[in-house]
Each structure stands twice: as structure tokens, then as C-alpha cells.
Amino acid sequence: MHSFALLLLFACQDPAAGGPPPARPVPLDVVELRNGDTLEGRITVEVDGYLELQLDAGATVGFSTAAVAHIRRGAGAVAPATVADLPAQGEWFVLHDAAGAAVGWLSTSVTANQDGGFTIGEEYEFTAGRKRYQVTSMATAGPDRRARSCYFRERVSEPVLATLSAGLLDGSSQDRTVDERIVEGRVDGGILRVQHLDRTGRRERELAWPVAASFPLLARTLARSASTALGDTSVFDPAGEELVVRSYDGTRRRKVVHDGVTTTVQEVAEASTSGRNSEWLDGTFRTLRRELAGPSLVALPSAADSARLAVGAVQIPAAIVPEPSGAFGLWIPNPAWTRREDLPAGQVALLCQLHGASVALSRLDHLEPGASLDTAAEAVANWFGLLHPELRLGPSIPLAVRERQAIQRIAEGRRGGVPFRVTLDVIPQREHYLVLVCTAPVAAWDELAADFAFVRRSVELEAQSLAPRLQGPLAAMGQPTGRAAAPLPRPAATETPAPTAEPTGASRPGSGTVRIPD
Numbered sequence: 298m299h300s301f302a303l304l305l306l307f308a309c310q311d312p313a314a315g316g317p318p319p320a321r322p323v324p325l326d327v328v329e330l331r332n333g334d335t336l337e338g339r340i341t342v343e344v345d346g347y348l349e350l351q352l353d354a355g356a357t358v359g360f361s362t363a364a365v366a367h368i369r370r371g372a373g374a375v376a377p378a379t380v381a382d383l384p385a386q387g388e389w390f391v392l393h394d395a396a397g398a399a400v401g402w403l404s405t406s407v408t409a410n411q412d413g414g415f416t417i418g419e420e421y422e423f424t425a426g427r428k429r430y431q432v433t434s435m436a437t438a439g440p441d442r443r444a445r446s447c448y449f450r451e452r453v454s455e456p457v458l459a460t461l462s463a464g465l466l467d468g469s470s471q472d473r474t475v476d477e478r479i480v481e482g483r484v485d486g487g488i489l490r491v492q493h494l495d496r497t498g499r500r501e502r503e504l505a506w507p508v509a510a511s512f513p514l515l516a517r518t519l520a521r522s523a524s525t526a527l528g529d530t531s532v533f534d535p536a537g538e539e540l541v542v543r544s545y546d547g548t549r550r551r552k553v554v555h556d557g558v559t560t561t562v563q564e565v566a567e568a569s570t571s572g573r574n575s576e577w578l579d580g581t582f583r584t585l586r587r588e589l590a591g592p593s594l595v596a597l598p599s600a601a602d603s604a605r606l607a608v609g610a611v612q613i614p615a616a617i618v619p620e621p622s623g624a625f626g627l628w629i630p631n632p633a634w635t636r637r638e639d640l641p642a643g644q645v646a647l648l649c650q651l652h653g654a655s656v657a658l659s660r661l662d663h664l665e666p667g668a669s670l671d672t673a674a675e676a677v678a679n680w681f682g683l684l685h686p687e688l689r690l691g692p693s694i695p696l697a698v699r700e701r702q703a704i705q706r707i708a709e710g711r712r713g714g715v716p717f718r719v720t721l722d723v724i725p726q727r728e729h730y731l732v733l734v735c736t737a738p739v740a741a742w743d744e745l746a747a748d749f750a751f752v753r754r755s756v757e758l759e760a761q762s763l764a765p766r767l768q769g770p771l772a773a774m775g776q777p778t779g780r781a782a783a784p785l786p787r788p789a790a791t792e793t794p795a796p797t798a799e800p801t802g803a804s805r806p807g808s809g810t811v812r813i814p815d
Contacts, residue, residue, distance in 0.1 A: 393613050395593040417436045436448075454474045478493065491503070512532055545565070574588040705721065
């Protein structure tokens with residue numbers, strides 16, 4: 298009981314409507330200075346003691362925050378979103394897998410058409426074992442920003458040895474196409490006409506096209522450029538060749554540490570029933586980080602001449618943190634969170650220093666084998682209440698965590714004068730139980746809620762989940778250089794083909810004493 302009490306003590310410590318309508322207006326930020334002046338524009342930089350404001354005329358001013366009396370975000374005049382507000386042409390990225398390795402590159406563009414419409418393009422490439430995957434995707438819209446057409450081409454190739462005219466191998470190689478498909482869609486009134494071309498021939502079909510339907514590339518771009526929420530939107534995904542419903546929200550702003558600097562970013566979220574992808578933008582709408590399959594496939598900005606060179610040569614921190622014995626683990630929601638390194642077997646934890654938040658997962662070894670879920674939840678509540686009498690526990694809430702019946706308790710109260718909230722999820726794991734503890738100040742809870750939801754949705758409860766057999770075109774990206782594959786969480790379906798993971802059998806999780814140092 299003492300060891301689990303330490304876990305709970307640590308967890309509560311402060312750590313050191315339809316598819317695209319015409320674009321909605323973008324509200325400007327208002328900065329009131331102490332000298333009485335008022336400025337309107339977009340806040341592009343906000344770090345300790347310094348602020349930069351991009352004025353509507355295009356100029357940028359910077360000043361000390363000591364000169365600022367008030368900041369009112371989105372309270373100024375509105376500027377219509379135009380093609381100029383969309384992402385700049387020629388953005389390049391390096392793709393990183395769950396283990397942090399650079400496994401491919403991505404380029405994106407937006408170009409204006411002569412009739413006032415625009416074309417959005419994406420191209421990416423990655424290798425998986427011997428195979429190379431090359432994907433080109435485009436979507437067009439008219440001046441009213443409604444969808445017109447989409448194009449998707451996927452080519453799979455592998456190297457073959459070239460021969461000299463004399464029939465001798467010279468050791469060089471060239472690519473041989475092993476699979477290729479092209480999907481085109483064109484909106485014709487209330488009909489979407491789809492053509493599919495592959496090695497077996499051409500097929501055509503028609504789909505009913507809702508008046509407000511869109512394409513994923515287009516819907517995501519409009520949500521980010523207009524800083525608006527499209528809500529549930531019917532989109533035709535040419536990668537999966539089906540109409541699906543997704544939501545797009547570009548209204549959220551959050552404070553993060555990026556490259557060692559605290560800054561405010563716009564977070565654009567694309568969500569479906571299978572998961573969520575997010576994109577971080579700076580004040581000039583440049584992408585700082587973009588998820589293509591949750592944190593298991595992330596695009597980070599690069600230059601055009603270095604994106605390809607980074608493949609196989611660049612490494613970032615892994616996106617998953619296993620418990621030391623490998624029995625379970627946590628996915629890191631995004632770089633706002635870091636792992637705690639000094640924990641013994643049976644425990645894993647993440648910290649968000651900027652907001653004083655934490656996530657901890659621990660195995661309850663000291664309960665009798667076969668104890669009921671209600672018994673485990675009651676024991677956790679009793680220990681927590683003794684350790685934190687300042688926090689009031691709410692009633693038990695049944696919920697499912699990774700398709701397992703679990704129990705959640707929510708605690709709220711004030712710690713050091715600051716309102717805090719804690720969720721305690723008790724989750725079965727074979728003959729044991731795990732407890733997932735999410736802690737944050739109430740003021741930061743809404744900002745971190747999506748991170749906590751991701752942790753709960755993706756928590757790995759079994760050892761085999763940390764080393765699965767991967768399937769799908771992106772699956773082998775976890776081991777392009779012969780290293781062990783990294784697992785993949787359940788990603789949101791996007792225009793990037795989504796990887797899947799299949800356990801390779803059962804292994805008994807290790808046991809140990811729950812002990813987290815102060």
C-alpha cells in the first residue's frame with residue numbers, strides 16, 4: 298500500500314456543419330498598450346517578455362510585454378480569408394516514425410487558379426524494406442471554395458539489378474513498379490464521378506454528392522486558413538476510395554515549448570471515429586508539426602534540398618514510452634510532454650512542465666489476484682483520499698479503456714490555492730490492475746483534454762502490443778534499417794494510408810513493486 302501511495306503522491310505533485318462553406322472571416326487580435334495606443338493584427342510570437350504582432354497591412358511590430366496593458370484575442374476587426382491566407386507554396390517536411398527515425402519526406406503546396414479557385418497538392422515518398430512508396434494527392438476548389446475535383450496516385454516499386462549489354466551484372470539498380478493505382482474524382486452537380494485505374498484496367502462509379510461535401514485536403518486547408526471549425530463533414534477520401542465523415546477544427550490555440558521557446562500555436566485537428574490528427578501552426582500559418590497517423594508518423598519542417606537527405610540520417614525522440622520491463626506503455630501525445638526517466642519497473646510517467654500537468658501509469662501488484670474491478674477501484678480511492686484530503690473524489694464512472702471495462706473517479710480541489718483536477722482510471726490487466734492518473738490545473742484542463750483523451754485511447758496494456766507485427770504500406774516504416782519495429786497507435790484515417798498493428802501472441806507481464814520516488 299505504501300508503494301502505491303507514493304504513485305498517487307507523485308501524480309498529484311506539480312512537475313518541475315457541413316463541408317466547406319465560403320470562408321468565414323478571420324478575427325484579428327487586439328493589443329492595448331499602456332500608453333493608450335491600440336493595435337490590431339495577428340500575434341505571431343509570444344514568449345516570455347516579448348510579443349510580435351503582424352499588422353493587417355503586412356508590417357510586423359515587436360515590443361516588450363511590459364508595455365502591454367491587455368491582450369484580447371480575436372476581438373478585433375475581421376479580415377476575409379483569401380488564398381493568400383492559405384499555406385505558402387513549397388513547404389517541405391521530413392517524416393518520422395514512432396521510433397523517431399526519419400523514414401520519408403513530404404511536400405505541400407497551394408496555388409491560385411486563374412478563375413479565383415485554387416489547387417492544393419501533396420507529394421510524399423518513403424521506403425519500407427525494399428519497397429518504395431510514392432504518393433501524389435491533389436484537390437481543387439472554385440472561387441466559392443467548394444470542392445471540384447481530386448486526384449490520388451500511389452506507386453509502389455522495388456529496386457532490381459541492371460545488366461550490361463554483355464549480360465554481366467554491374468551492381469547498379471533501378472526501380473521496377475510492382476503496383477500502381479490512380480483515383481480521380483470530379484463533382485458534377487449532386488454526383489461525384491470516380492475513376493479508378495490500375496493494372497487490371499479502368500473502373501468507373503458514381504456516388505451521391507452532398508451539397509456541402511469536400512475532400513480531406515480541402516477541408517483541412519480551409520479549417521486552418523480560416524481558423525474555423527467545419528464540424529462533421531462528409532469527405533471523399535481518394536486513398537480509401539470512400540465517403541466518410543470527419544470533423545475539422547482550426548480554432549484551438551495552445552501554449553507549447555517549440556525549439557526551447559514558449560510560444561502560442563494554432564492547433565488544427567482532424568478527427569474521425571478511428572482517431573485524431575493535429576497540426577501546429579505559427580502565427581504566419583507555417584506548419585511547425587503535423588501528424589499523419591497520430592504521433593506514430595509525424596511531419597517536421599525542412600528545406601527542399603535537405604528533406605530527402607534526412608531520410609535514414611535524422612532521429613527525434615521516440616513517440617512511445619514503455620514500462621521498464623516492457624509490460625505496458627504510454628504514447629507521448631506531442632512534444633509538449635516529456636517522459637520521466639527515473640522510474641522503476643511497474644511504472645511509467647509523462648510530464649508537461651509548461652502547464653504543471655502529469656500522466657502516470659502503474660501496475661497494482663499488491664492486490665490479491667482475482668480481486669474484482671470494484672474492489673480495486675475502491676482501494677485506489679481510499680489510498681488517494683488519505684494522501685490528498687484537499688481533493689474531493691467524485692462517484693465511480695464506468696467506462697471502456699481499449700475495449701476493457703474500467704472505472705474512473707474524478708477528484709477536484711485546491712492545492713496551494715490553485716484549483717486542480719485529477720482523473721483516476723482503474724483498468725484490468727490479466728490478474729492485475731493498472732491505474733492511469735491524469736493531473737492538471739483546472740485552468741489548463743481544457744487545453745490538455747485532447748492530450749489526456751489520446752493517452753487513454755492509445756494506452757498499451759500488454760507486452761505484445763509494444764512489439765507487434767505491422768501490416769499495411771506504412772507498417773514497415775518502423776524498421777527501414779533493420780531495427781526493431783515501433784508500435785503504432787490507432788490513427789485517424791487520413792489521405793495517408795494508415796498502418797495497422799496486429800499482436801504476435803501473448804506474453805505474461807512482469808510483476809514488481811509499485812514505487813515512485815518523491
